[in-house]
Amino acid sequence: MGVVMNANTAVSGEFSRFFHFLMQEMKPRGPWLTPFNVISIPVIFTGVVIIVIRFIYGLGAVTNLSQDFPWGFWLGFDVITGVALAAGAYVITFVVYVMKVEKYHSIVRITVLNGLLAYIFYAGALVFDIGRPWQAYNPYIGNKFGFSSVMFLICWHFFLYMVAAFIEFSPVVAEWAGWEKARKFLKSITLATVILGITLSILHQSGLGALFLMAKPKIHPLWWSEFIPVLFLVSSVYAGLAMIIFESTISHRVFRHLIPHDPKHSFDDILFGLAKGAAIVMFVYYFFKALLFIHGKQWSMVNDAWGYWFLVEVIGFVLIPGFMFAFGYRNRSLNIIKIASVMALLGIVLNRLNVSVISFKWYAEVHYFPSWQEIVVTLMIIFTEIWILRWVVTRMPVFKPAH
Amino acid sequence: MDRRGFLKTTLVAGSAALAGGDLCAQETRDPEEFVGILVDTTRCIGCRACEVACGETHDLFVPDVLNDGALEENRSTSDKQWMVVNKFETEAGEVFVKRQCMHCYQAACASACPTEAMEKTKNGPVTWHGNRCIGCRYCMASCPFDMPKFEYGEWNPKIQKCTLCFERLEAGQKPACVAACPTDALMFGTRVKNLEIARHRIYNHPDDYVHHIYGEHEVGGTGYIYLSAVPFEQLGFRTDLGTRPYPEYTKEFLYSVPMVLFGVPAFLLGLNALIGGPQPGQEKTFELEAGDDGGGDER
Numbered sequence: 001m002g003v004v005m006n007a008n009t010a011v012s013g014e015f016s017r018f019f020h021f022l023m024q025e026m027k028p029r030g031p032w033l034t035p036f037n038v039i040s041i042p043v044i045f046t047g048v049v050i051i052v053i054r055f056i057y058g059l060g061a062v063t064n065l066s067q068d069f070p071w072g073f074w075l076g077f078d079v080i081t082g083v084a085l086a087a088g089a090y091v092i093t094f095v096v097y098v099m100k101v102e103k104y105h106s107i108v109r110i111t112v113l114n115g116l117l118a119y120i121f122y123a124g125a126l127v128f129d130i131g132r133p134w135q136a137y138n139p140y141i142g143n144k145f146g147f148s149s150v151m152f153l154i155c156w157h158f159f160l161y162m163v164a165a166f167i168e169f170s171p172v173v174a175e176w177a178g179w180e181k182a183r184k185f186l187k188s189i190t191l192a193t194v195i196l197g198i199t200l201s202i203l204h205q206s207g208l209g210a211l212f213l214m215a216k217p218k219i220h221p222l223w224w225s226e227f228i229p230v231l232f233l234v235s236s237v238y239a240g241l242a243m244i245i246f247e248s249t250i251s252h253r254v255f256r257h258l259i260p261h262d263p264k265h266s267f268d269d270i271l272f273g274l275a276k277g278a279a280i281v282m283f284v285y286y287f288f289k290a291l292l293f294i295h296g297k298q299w300s301m302v303n304d305a306w307g308y309w310f311l312v313e314v315i316g317f318v319l320i321p322g323f324m325f326a327f328g329y330r331n332r333s334l335n336i337i338k339i340a341s342v343m344a345l346l347g348i349v350l351n352r353l354n355v356s357v358i359s360f361k362w363y364a365e366v367h368y369f370p371s372w373q374e375i376v377v378t379l380m381i382i383f384t385e386i387w388i389l390r391w392v393v394t395r396m397p398v399f400k401p402a403h
Numbered sequence: 404m405d406r407r408g409f410l411k412t413t414l415v416a417g418s419a420a421l422a423g424g425d426l427c428a429q430e431t432r433d434p435e436e437f438v439g440i441l442v443d444t445t446r447c448i449g450c451r452a453c454e455v456a457c458g459e460t461h462d463l464f465v466p467d468v469l470n471d472g473a474l475e476e477n478r479s480t481s482d483k484q485w486m487v488v489n490k491f492e493t494e495a496g497e498v499f500v501k502r503q504c505m506h507c508y509q510a511a512c513a514s515a516c517p518t519e520a521m522e523k524t525k526n527g528p529v530t531w532h533g534n535r536c537i538g539c540r541y542c543m544a545s546c547p548f549d550m551p552k553f554e555y556g557e558w559n560p561k562i563q564k565c566t567l568c569f570e571r572l573e574a575g576q577k578p579a580c581v582a583a584c585p586t587d588a589l590m591f592g593t594r595v596k597n598l599e600i601a602r603h604r605i606y607n608h609p610d611d612y613v614h615h616i617y618g619e620h621e622v623g624g625t626g627y628i629y630l631s632a633v634p635f636e637q638l639g640f641r642t643d644l645g646t647r648p649y650p651e652y653t654k655e656f657l658y659s660v661p662m663v664l665f666g667v668p669a670f671l672l673g674l675n676a677l678i679g680g681p682q683p684g685q686e687k688t689f690e691l692e693a694g695d696d697g698g699g700d701e702r
Contacts (some may be wrong), residue, residue: 055558056558057556057558058554058555058556058557058558058560059553059555059560060555060556061556063555065553065555066555067479067481067482067543067549067552067553068549070540070543070544070553071540071544094671096683097675097682097683098671098674098675098678099674099675099678100675100678100680100681100682100683101683102683105683126539129539130537130538130539130540131536131537131538131539131540131553131554131560132536132537132538132559132560133537133538135518135534135535135536135537135538136537138517138518138535138537139517139518139537142518142535143518143534143535144518144519144520144532144535145518145519146514146515146516146517146518146519148513148514148650148653148657149514149515149516149517149541150515150541150653150656150657151515151516151517151539151541152517152518153657153660154517155517190682191675191682195667195668195671195672195675196668198667198671199663199664199667199668199671202663202667203660203663203664206656207656210653210656211541211544212544213652213653213656214511214514214515214544214545214547214649214650214652214653215544215545216547216645216649216652217547217641217643217644218544226652226655229656360544
């Protein structure tokens with residue numbers, strides 16, 4: 001009896017301690033009237049109003065979706081593009097935990113956090129886009145499972161990957177909350193969750209491409225191929241690397257005061273390593289694209305607007321940034337690498353939007369273009385993610401050396 | 404073909420053992436069971452009695468066929484109308500064509516659906532189950548005929564498309580459009596029988612028909628099949644859809660899933676063990692620098 005009582009008081013004591021700690025942490029820190037806050041707060045409120053309208057009057061009230069264009073900006077940009085840009089987490093955990101490369105260890109936590117939040121917000125954006133989100137549990141514990149569906153696979157993988165990424169990040173949360181035993185246990189299962197996360201990522205990064213396999217007659221032949229899944233997977237690798245370069249350049253400016261100096265591996269060294277990796281993957285991707293182009297005898301399609309657009313994407317935003325990464329690495333030029341990372345990211349955005357929205361029904365007389373509401377909601381999602389990211393980074397030991 | 408062959412060999416070799424389940428919505432049942440409708444466009448007079456019957460039967464929009472002049476424009480089906488009749492000016496004069504869901508043998512929409520809300524039922528109709536649907540619209544993106552329609556103006560949207568009147572079929576009746584057709588332009592029956600009738604008409608009147616039954620081979624065969632006096636391109640049909648059943652486009656990817664799901668972890672665990680040495684963070688790299696108290700002391 002006494003033991004139970006003791007355990008109870010211990011648990012409730014810990015609970016009230018954590019509750020007070022959490023309340024303390026919820027308080028804002030730093031100045032309120034920053035430019036980011038001034039821009040993001042009105043956008044977030046507008047976005048919430050738009051979402052309320054969407055749930056009362058239906059998708060048609062706020063989007064330009066139609067019977068001819070069932071998938072628009074929310075799916076094509078938020079989900080398909082957002083998930084590709086979140087690929088850094090699986091690439092970098094592979095390098096650090098499976099290959100045991102110490103050099104990139106200091107960026108693991110922030111990269112995994114970015115990946116986790118990207119999945120929660122961008123894959124989570126599906127809740128706004130699907131018509132009956134209150135039945136979204138159906139693929140998981142519902143009345144029927146569509147085993148033959150790529151969407152079914154993606155539903156499961158998004159969910160499982162979020163769990164895996166959360167476990168990968170959870171030692172940081174435990175450290176922040178002061179739960180030492182939990183931290184040790186969570187740390188001990190890191191390798192297993194990393195491997196699960198990599199496997200799931202390979203499948204759903206390619207799976208997002210596989211979604212479009214059955215849309216063969218609707219997608220311009222320059223973008224449709226039986227190998228879209230492979231193209232999506234390979235490009236997600238350099239998308240992730242470019243995103244790490246881009247994002248960590250910014251966070252090293254914004255959160256400079258939080259980041260300790262690592263004597264062995266300077267931040268510049270890490271960026272050069274990432275740039276070299278990105279260059280190699282981009283050349284492989286370009287080679288594959290070229291192979292498909294030649295094998296598909298697509299020369300005849302190049303000489304019109306769609307062909308030029310294709311060349312802009314493949315040469316302007318894959319080949320050129322690839323060379324820039326290689327050049328920046330050889331000549332130790334961080335500026336070129338940073339510009340290359342932005343171009344590579346734009347190339348990913350272009351490619352994903354080209355497949356999912358722009359070249360979809362390329363023959364249609366009236367083509368879909370996103371409404372301002374769709375863009376505001378997308379901005380709302382991005383800004384909310386940055387708010388959460390900022391909250392986590394300034395409170396949890398994200399930039400402290402990873403254990 | 405050799406690309407596909409290469410892919411197949413690689414994937415199937417690795418996954419044959421694991422891929423026991425019926426990953427694809429492939430039909431192994433006797434095709435004679437399937438029912439469908441034969442549309443003979445040479446017999447259609449464009450009276451649109453079928454449109455009215457369809458709207459009345461399913462509580463949808465009922466057009467005012469005498470006064471609305473809808474034949475002058477080229478319409479698509481919508482979330483309010485499961486079928487429409489369009490008029491085409493062709494080399495054989497005016498031709499009227501009824502369009503609706505084709506009720507494919509191996510339906511892209513059914514294999515696309517993550518919850519089997521779209522279902523290819525046992526005897527042919529492709530139907531939708533509202534209690535399963537999550538509204539992802541993958542069926543719309545996948546359907547080669549663009550037939551599933553979504554209620555964009557509803558808070559609780561439904562997918563709307565022709566159901567081949569499966570409730571009427573269960574009650575032993577013909578689909579409403581067929582029952583309403585005054586000229587036998589629509590014939591209801593098993594697909595095998597409909598194909599025989601269609602071939603019979605082409606053989607008996609070789610000059611009145613193009614020698615092509617639309618839907619016999621397109622996308623692996625459809626429940627609705629069409630006869631025409633003019634090439635089908637002139638009637639707004641897509642003739643570039645191929646004869647491969649659409650679920651097969653994703654079949655190879657889905658077969659590769661078990662291979663990746665088990666092969667990759669095995670490979671990564673092996674790789675990790677081969678590399679050996681401590682996990683990163685265990686050699687106290689940063690401890691001095693950051694003055695961190697708990698760094699690198701696990702286990």
